[in-house]
Amino acid sequence: MLPFKTLLKIDRRSTEAVFKQIASQLVLLIQKGILLPGGQLPSARILAAELGLHRKTIMAAYNDLITEDWIISKERKEYRVSTLLPIIKPRTYADKARSSYKAKSIISFDKLEHVPSLKTISSDFKVIVNDGFPDVNIFPIERVSSEYRRLLTHQHLKNASSNLNIDGCSVFKEALSLFLNDTRGLNIEPENVMVTRGAQMAIYIAAAMIIKPGDKVLVTTPSYFFADAIFRQLGAELITIPVDDEGADVDALEDVLIKNQIKLLYIIPHHHHPTTVTLSSPRRAKLLEIIATHQLAVIEDDYDYDFQYQYSPYLPLASGAHKGNVIYIGSLTKVLGPNFRLGYIISTPDFLSSAIKLKTLIDLRGDVLMEEIIASLMESGEFSRFIMKANKLYRHRCDYAANLIANELGHLVDFKKPQGGMALWLKFNEKYQLANIINRSAAWGLQFSGRAYFKGKDLPYDAVRFGFAAVNEQEIDFAVDVLRKITS
Amino acid sequence: MLPFKTLLKIDRRSTEAVFKQIASQLVLLIQKGILLPGGQLPSARILAAELGLHRKTIMAAYNDLITEDWIISKERKEYRVSTLLPIIKPRTYADKARSSYKAKSIISFDKLEHVPSLKTISSDFKVIVNDGFPDVNIFPIERVSSEYRRLLTHQHLKNASSNLNIDGCSVFKEALSLFLNDTRGLNIEPENVMVTRGAQMAIYIAAAMIIKPGDKVLVTTPSYFFADAIFRQLGAELITIPVDDEGADVDALEDVLIKNQIKLLYIIPHHHHPTTVTLSSPRRAKLLEIIATHQLAVIEDDYDYDFQYQYSPYLPLASGAHKGNVIYIGSLTKVLGPNFRLGYIISTPDFLSSAIKLKTLIDLRGDVLMEEIIASLMESGEFSRFIMKANKLYRHRCDYAANLIANELGHLVDFKKPQGGMALWLKFNEKYQLANIINRSAAWGLQFSGRAYFKGKDLPYDAVRFGFAAVNEQEIDFAVDVLRKITS
Numbered sequence: 002m003l004p005f006k007t008l009l010k011i012d013r014r015s016t017e018a019v020f021k022q023i024a025s026q027l028v029l030l031i032q033k034g035i036l037l038p039g040g041q042l043p044s045a046r047i048l049a050a051e052l053g054l055h056r057k058t059i060m061a062a063y064n065d066l067i068t069e070d071w072i073i074s075k076e077r078k079e080y081r082v083s084t085l086l087p088i089i090k091p092r093t094y095a096d097k098a099r100s101s102y103k104a105k106s107i108i109s110f111d112k113l114e115h116v117p118s119l120k121t122i123s124s125d126f127k128v129i130v131n132d133g134f135p136d137v138n139i140f141p142i143e144r145v146s147s148e149y150r151r152l153l154t155h156q157h158l159k160n161a162s163s164n165l166n167i168d169g170c171s172v173f174k175e176a177l178s179l180f181l182n183d184t185r186g187l188n189i190e191p192e193n194v195m196v197t198r199g200a201q202m203a204i205y206i207a208a209a210m211i212i213k214p215g216d217k218v219l220v221t222t223p224s225y226f227f228a229d230a231i232f233r234q235l236g237a238e239l240i241t242i243p244v245d246d247e248g249a250d251v252d253a254l255e256d257v258l259i260k261n262q263i264k265l266l267y268i269i270p271h272h273h274h275p276t277t278v279t280l281s282s283p284r285r286a287k288l289l290e291i292i293a294t295h296q297l298a299v300i301e302d303d304y305d306y307d308f309q310y311q312y313s314p315y316l317p318l319a320s321g322a323h324k325g326n327v328i329y330i331g332s333l334t335k336v337l338g339p340n341f342r343l344g345y346i347i348s349t350p351d352f353l354s355s356a357i358k359l360k361t362l363i364d365l366r367g368d369v370l371m372e373e374i375i376a377s378l379m380e381s382g383e384f385s386r387f388i389m390k391a392n393k394l395y396r397h398r399c400d401y402a403a404n405l406i407a408n409e410l411g412h413l414v415d416f417k418k419p420q421g422g423m424a425l426w427l428k429f430n431e432k433y434q435l436a437n438i439i440n441r442s443a444a445w446g447l448q449f450s451g452r453a454y455f456k457g458k459d460l461p462y463d464a465v466r467f468g469f470a471a472v473n474e475q476e477i478d479f480a481v482d483v484l485r486k487i488t489s
Numbered sequence: 490m491l492p493f494k495t496l497l498k499i500d501r502r503s504t505e506a507v508f509k510q511i512a513s514q515l516v517l518l519i520q521k522g523i524l525l526p527g528g529q530l531p532s533a534r535i536l537a538a539e540l541g542l543h544r545k546t547i548m549a550a551y552n553d554l555i556t557e558d559w560i561i562s563k564e565r566k567e568y569r570v571s572t573l574l575p576i577i578k579p580r581t582y583a584d585k586a587r588s589s590y591k592a593k594s595i596i597s598f599d600k601l602e603h604v605p606s607l608k609t610i611s612s613d614f615k616v617i618v619n620d621g622f623p624d625v626n627i628f629p630i631e632r633v634s635s636e637y638r639r640l641l642t643h644q645h646l647k648n649a650s651s652n653l654n655i656d657g658c659s660v661f662k663e664a665l666s667l668f669l670n671d672t673r674g675l676n677i678e679p680e681n682v683m684v685t686r687g688a689q690m691a692i693y694i695a696a697a698m699i700i701k702p703g704d705k706v707l708v709t710t711p712s713y714f715f716a717d718a719i720f721r722q723l724g725a726e727l728i729t730i731p732v733d734d735e736g737a738d739v740d741a742l743e744d745v746l747i748k749n750q751i752k753l754l755y756i757i758p759h760h761h762h763p764t765t766v767t768l769s770s771p772r773r774a775k776l777l778e779i780i781a782t783h784q785l786a787v788i789e790d791d792y793d794y795d796f797q798y799q800y801s802p803y804l805p806l807a808s809g810a811h812k813g814n815v816i817y818i819g820s821l822t823k824v825l826g827p828n829f830r831l832g833y834i835i836s837t838p839d840f841l842s843s844a845i846k847l848k849t850l851i852d853l854r855g856d857v858l859m860e861e862i863i864a865s866l867m868e869s870g871e872f873s874r875f876i877m878k879a880n881k882l883y884r885h886r887c888d889y890a891a892n893l894i895a896n897e898l899g900h901l902v903d904f905k906k907p908q909g910g911m912a913l914w915l916k917f918n919e920k921y922q923l924a925n926i927i928n929r930s931a932a933w934g935l936q937f938s939g940r941a942y943f944k945g946k947d948l949p950y951d952a953v954r955f956g957f958a959a960v961n962e963q964e965i966d967f968a969v970d971v972l973r974k975i976t977s
Contacts, residue, residue, distance in 0.1 A: 016635040017869075025870045032870075069877050080756045100676035106813045106837040108786040109752075110698040116846040120651050123931055129651055137646035147504040150634045158625035162827050162959075163938065165607050188588035198686065210598040214702075231850045298596040326595045340858055349594040353932045360606040362719050363851060365689045370828055381505075382513045389557050450651065459626050471650075 002043050004036070005051050019054065020061035027062065028071055031082055042072060042080040068437050116230045116395045126443070128476045132275075132466035133305070133424035134452020137338045139394065141378075141387060148374040161369040168357045169196025169345070174371035176379040177345060183385075185306060186320040187329070187347065195353045196367050197360065199342040200304050200332035204230050206298055206329050206359050207346055208265070212237045216264035219257060220251045222459045225274040225302065226452065228267055230383035237264070241459070244273060246417060248280030251287045266292075270318055271306050272422030275454060275466050279316045279420045282315065298325045305335040307388050308470075309421035310396040325349040333375065335423070336388055341371060395423060395470045402469040402477045409481050413438075413488050428462045433488055435463035447483040490531050491523070493539050494589035507542065515550065516559055519570055530560060530568040551757070563609055592744040604718050614931070616964045620763075620939020620954035621793075621912035625826045627882065629866075629875060636862040642910035649857040656845045657684025657833075661860035665833060671873075675817070675835065683841045684855050685848065687830040688792050688820035694847050695720050695788055695816050696753070700725045704752035707745060709737045710947045713762040713790065714940065716755055725752070729947070734905065736768030739775045746783050750802060754787045756779075758806055760910030761792050763942060763954050765908035767908045769801065777809045782903050787815045793823045796958075798884040813837040821863065824876055829859060880912060883911060885960045890957040890965045897969050901926075901976050911958035917949045921976055923951035935971040 009026050011019055030036045043051070046060040052059075066072045074080050150340055161170070168174070174191035181187045181194075197203040208228075212218060214236025220229060222241035232239060239259060242253040257263065268288075270280035280288070292299055301318050307419055319329035329347035337343070346356060378384040402425060403418045414427040429435050435453055442449065454464040469477065497514050499507055518524045531539070540547075551568055554560045561566050578584040599869075649658070656662070662679035669675045696716075700706060702724025708717060710729035720727060728749060732743040737756055745751065756776075758768040768776070770807040780787055789806050807817035817835035825831070834844060866872040890913060891906045902915040917923050923941055930937065942952040957965065 016639060018630070021871075025874065028870055028874060062501070068881075069874060092651070100678075100681075101809070101811045101813050101815070102677055102681045102835065102837050104813055104837060106840040107784060108699065108814060108816075110840060110843060111847075112843050113698075113846040116849065118842065118846070119849065122650055124648065132649075135649060137650055138643050140643065140646055141647075142641050142643065144505070146638045149637050149641075151504065153634050153637075155626050155628065155629050155630065158628055158630075158826055158828055160612065162619075162622060162625055169606065169760055176661070189590055190588075193588075193590045198852045199847075199854075202851055210601075211596065216549065227850060234847070234850055251518045253936065269824070296595060321589070323589045324590055325589050326596060327589070328596075338646055339854055340646055340856075340857070342852075342854060347590065349590050349592060352594040352596065352598060354606065355598060355600050358601040358606070359599075359722070361604065361689075362715060362722055363605065363690055363693045364830070365715070366684045366687075366827055366830060368828075368856065382516055383509075386513065386516060386557060393556075393558065464734065 002047070002051075003030075005043065005048060007074060008035070009052060011052065011054075020058045020065070023062040024065045027066060031071060036082050038082050038084045040082045042082065044078070044080070051294050058236075062257040079106060086477075112235065115233050123448075127446035128472065128479050129448045129450050130476075130480055131468040131471055132449075133422065133468040134471050135335060135338050135391060135423065136394065136471040137340075138333075139387075139391060140338055141383070144378065144383065145374055148377055149370065151378075152370055152373050152465075157370070157373075165373075166366055167361050168353065169194060169367060170369045170372045170376075173376040176376040180265075180379055180384070181331075181347065186316045188320070188345055192350045193347050195346045195348075195351070195356050195360065197344040197346060197371060198364065198367070199334050199344040200302060200366070201227060201344070202332050203330040203332075203344045203346045204228050204267075204300060204302065206356055206363070207330065207348075208232060208237075208267075209235055210352075210359060211265050211298055213264075217261055219254065219261075219266045221262045221268065221273065223275055223454065225269060226269065227376065228302065232265075232267070244276055244278060246278060247284055248273060248278050249284070249288075251284045251291065254288070255291055256289065258297065263295075266297055267302065268299060268318075269302045269304070271303055271309070271315070272419055274302075274304070275424075275426060275452075275464070277419035277422055277424055277426045277466075278417070279315065285315065285318065285321075287319060289323060290321050292326050293319075297326060299323070301329050303325050303329065303331045305422050306331060307336055308392055308395055308423060310392070314421065319347060326354070328352070336384075336391065337375075343368075343371065343375065368374065391470075398469045398472070398474075398477065399425075401469065401474055402472075402481075405465075405477060405481050409485050410488075413484060424466040424468045426464060427467050428464045431456075431462070435465070438484070439465075440488065441487045442483050445483040445487065447480050490539075493531065494538060496523070497540060499542075500538065502561045508546045508553070510545065510773075511550040512541075512553045515554060515705055519559060519592070524570050526570050526572045528570045530570065532566065532568070561692060591665075601722065602732075603721050609689075611936075614936040614966045615934030615938045616960065617938050618964075619956040619959055619966055621910065621956040622959050623823060623826050623879060623911065624882065624959040625828075627729075627875075627879060629871070630825055632866065632871065633862055636865055637858065639720060640708070640861050640865075645858070654847050654854055654857050656841065657682060657855055658857045658860045658864075661864040664864040668867050668872070669819075669835065673791075674804045676808070677835055678758075680838045681835050681841070683836075683844050683848065684860060685832040685834060686852065686855070687822050687832040688790060688818050689715060689832070690848075690852070691818040691832045691834045691921075692716050692755075692788060692790065694844050694851070695818065695836075696720060696725075696755075697723055698840075698843060698847060699753050699786055701752075705749055707742065707751045707754045708755065709761065709765055711942065712755065713757060716790065730768060732764055734766060735768050735772055736761060737772070737776075739772045739779065742776070743779055746779065746785065751783075752786065753798075754785055755790065756787060756806075757790045757792070759791055759797070759803070760907055760912075762790075763912075763914060763940075763952070764915045765907035765910055765912055765954075766905075767803065773803060773806065777806060777811060780806075780814050787811070789815050789817050791817060791819045793910050794819060796880055796883055796911060798880070798887060802909065807835060813840070816840070824872075824879065825900055829860065829863075831856075831863065879958075880971075886957045886960070886962075886965065887913075888894050889962055890955065890960075890969075893965060893969050894955075897973050900974075901972060912954040912956045915952070915955050916952045919950070923953070926972070926975065927953075929975045931970050933971040933975065935968050 045056050049059045050057040174194045178189050178191050212235040218232045218237040219240050221244040243250045303317050319327045332344040416425050533544045537544040537547045662682045666679050700723040706720045706725040706729050709732040731738045791805050807815045820832040
């Protein structure tokens with residue numbers, strides 16, 4: 002007999018049942034050729050004695066392996082490794098080549114040169130300041146995990162399978178529309194909702210339905226980089242208007258509309274990305290007028306509306322009167338963190354019925370299970386309470402970071418405290434080289450994981466988004482301290 | 490004091506902690522105006538006595554509500570509802586309109602008329618026969634659920650956040666490339682892998698990189714419907730070649746290449762969709778020659794390679810010598826079921842570095858947690874063993890359904906038993922009207938949830954894909970019995 006006591010290692014703290022552990026290790030021994038086809042296995046009683054386990058545990062492992070054709074038994078007494086192993090052994094081509102995937106492709110394809118490659122962040126830094134993500138440390142792990150366990154049943158999988166749910170599962174669309182009506186003063190029904198993988202897919206789908214190559218799309222400058230990249234990818238020409246302390250320049254916008262045939266306006270009225278400015282109330286009113294007069298199609302990207310640090314925040318444009326011209330896009334990812342990508346498009350049913358078709362071509366179904374988990378947290382009120390908790394924490398961190406930076410780094414950066422969101426837009430004093438500061442910070446263990454925005458034709462200064470939501474007071478202290486040290 | 494014993498309902502079987510239940514119900518009472526701002530709450534001791542709970546439980550609930558600004562306490566003795574409630578109460582527009590989303594959109598947008606709307610299947614049928622999905626009843630719920638619990642930690646969320654993982658998380662790309670090398674004779678590294686949401690997104694991304702409007706794309710007729718729809722959406726002209734019992738007609742393909750400038754070939758060599766035919770060995774060899782000679786770009790869609798009912802299945806084209814011309818696409822969704830959408834593109838690193846950019850524009854990140862769960866099942870060998878188990882079951886159901894249909898329904902349908910996959914391609918006798926048969930089956934409680942393929946210029950007969958994998962013997966009996974009854 003092989004030394005099974007050494008070969009088979011049981012981990013009693015594992016979540017995997019002991020008989021399953023034995024079965025999988027026996028399969029590995031077969032695959033490695035340690036147990037040979039036709040070779041005899043010890044009886045359940047003997048192996049049980051050898052391993053100090055109950056005979057029934059070994060029986061369960063053997064039975065599993067019999068079901069899967071790994072071993073055969075004679076009258077449940079003698080066990081042998083099968084001679085017809087269930088390993089898929091593919092037929093090889095006569096001229097089996099080395100990998101065809103080593104070289105450069107000779108296919109002619111779009112290189113997407115207008116989109117930069119994103120860097121992967123090493124985790125070897127003491128403190129990483131991102132460009133505006135939530136703090137995953139407050140994520141309600143236990144609740145989500147137990148809802149996952151509760152909902153992941155065969156019956157659930159069966160129900161979810163027989164419905165396509167391309168536009169989102171119905172309980173989630175119901176809960177989400179109530180949530181949006183409550184928090185944003187929208188007045189929508191589930192039929193106005195299409196669920197996507199985050200706001201990014203929502204922008205892509207809406208834009209791809211509206212833009213034809215050569216169309217003009219109006220954006221602020223600067224604007225959310227990956228939205229600009231979508232419009233360029235779809236062949237649009239970008240026409241830009243400036244953004245100042247009151248948000249997008251609505252007078253400039255009106256001028257552009259008079260002189261150009263504009264197919265689409267893309268705008269971020271709350272905590273504009275990247276500048277964090279919120280569009281002022283008079284400009285909002287004027288913009289709604291312009292939209293009505295010019296019958297302008299608008300994508301309103303309201304990606305972090307849920308984080309407002311005032312008692313009475315502005316409503317989205319989408320909640321005003323616009324006859325369906327405003328396609329409203331948002332995301333729960335800013336609430337739940339980047340691991341949970343749930344976004345949505347709010348629009349008229351006819352627009353969505355075509356949007357669903359385009360989504361089908363890109364992504365047949367959403368994550369029904371995650372949608373149901375979030376719907377359940379919305380219905381119980383936990384979701385809203387979680388947002389309040391996060392709001393309170395981020396508001397505090399916003400105040401803390403803003404005060405400290407104003408006091409300690411006045412020589413280096415200029416900024417306005419935003420009305421909400423998760424980042425400060427730090428404009429750097431020309432005297433200092435931003436690239437240099439980023440490199441020297443990294444040497445001190447401080448990494449900015451977002452983009453650095455350099456002075457150019459679209460921006461009259463260097464800047465960085467300082468994401469305060471995911472860093473605690475000590476980490477903010479550290480970051481400010483490093484920036485102060487390397488610039489004094 | 491309010492009748493808290495009636496107002497606060499504790500569910501002891503709930504997974505939510507009792508103090509959390511109390512806290513959320515108190516918030517609801519505040520929101521409903523039953524507890525008014527400034528109103529006093531009973532002391533913890535009194536409320537505990539009233540509800541038959543420990544005082545500390547009530548304290549925990551009160552402390553949660555204090556943290557979230559719902560209630561205030563004086564020296565932890567007297568508790569009152571806050572007068573500054575943390576409810577986000579948005580400012581409304583002066584001319585608050587009724588919903589702008591009721592009417593038809595006046596935006597000009599692509600209606601995608603070439604894509605039909607998918608029907609939602611009612612679950613009121615005794616038996617639903619799909620068009621080729623796995624049986625979710627064998628899905629390893631316990632293992633996935635416990636891996637989910639093990640991996641969903643704050644540290645995990647933090648790590649996953651700081652890495653973008655657009656092309657898939659590294660442990661999954663590693664495990665997947667080993668799995669594909671083992672099962673498909675590929676010879677790839679993780680750098681050859683990009684993870685997507687199912688095969689659908691993989692086809693969309695690869696096609697969108699290669700096709701420009703007006704390009705000619707070569708497809709079989711019939712072909713996978715949603716791939717055709719992608720190519721049309723991207724502006725391609727479809728050139729077709731027939732498919733017979735040996736798969737795509739490779740001689741016809743060569744003719745087309747001589748007469749046309751073809752940008753891309755889309756082909757499904759294993760269990761062609763919808764006809765289930767597998768491309769014969771001589772044709773595979775010839776096709777690889779043609780690809781080399783014509784430097785033809787190919788998307789090989791190998792969506793259900795993992796289900797082969799022979800001892801020695803054919804390798805994909807991608808495993809042959811093709812100098813990177815074959816973009817290989819597959820999916821784990823056919824293994825795990827439609828709730829778990831994980832697909833992939835295998836190609837050269839330069840092609841993928843651009844594909845990643847396009848994916849960024851469509852879908853910033855994948856589901857890192859799901860990828861890690863599956864990677865863990867791959868590493869332990871459980872994933873392969875699960876596939877073997879499913880294979881055995883589906884092979885049996887394929888035999889069972891094929892025998893029964895051949896014996897009982899010879900007058901109605903004609904088919905060839907496929908070499909693998911999850912469906913039989915039933916060609917219907919012209920004497921019977923397929924639409925009529927589907928309607929009458931539904932009246933007997935039998936629903937075909939896939940598409941009905943009607944005779945037309947692309948197809949010389951009516952047909953339906955009979956998905957055998959997700960129905961057990963009794964359900965197959967029932968389906969065959971209904972079809973027999975309504976046609977005799």
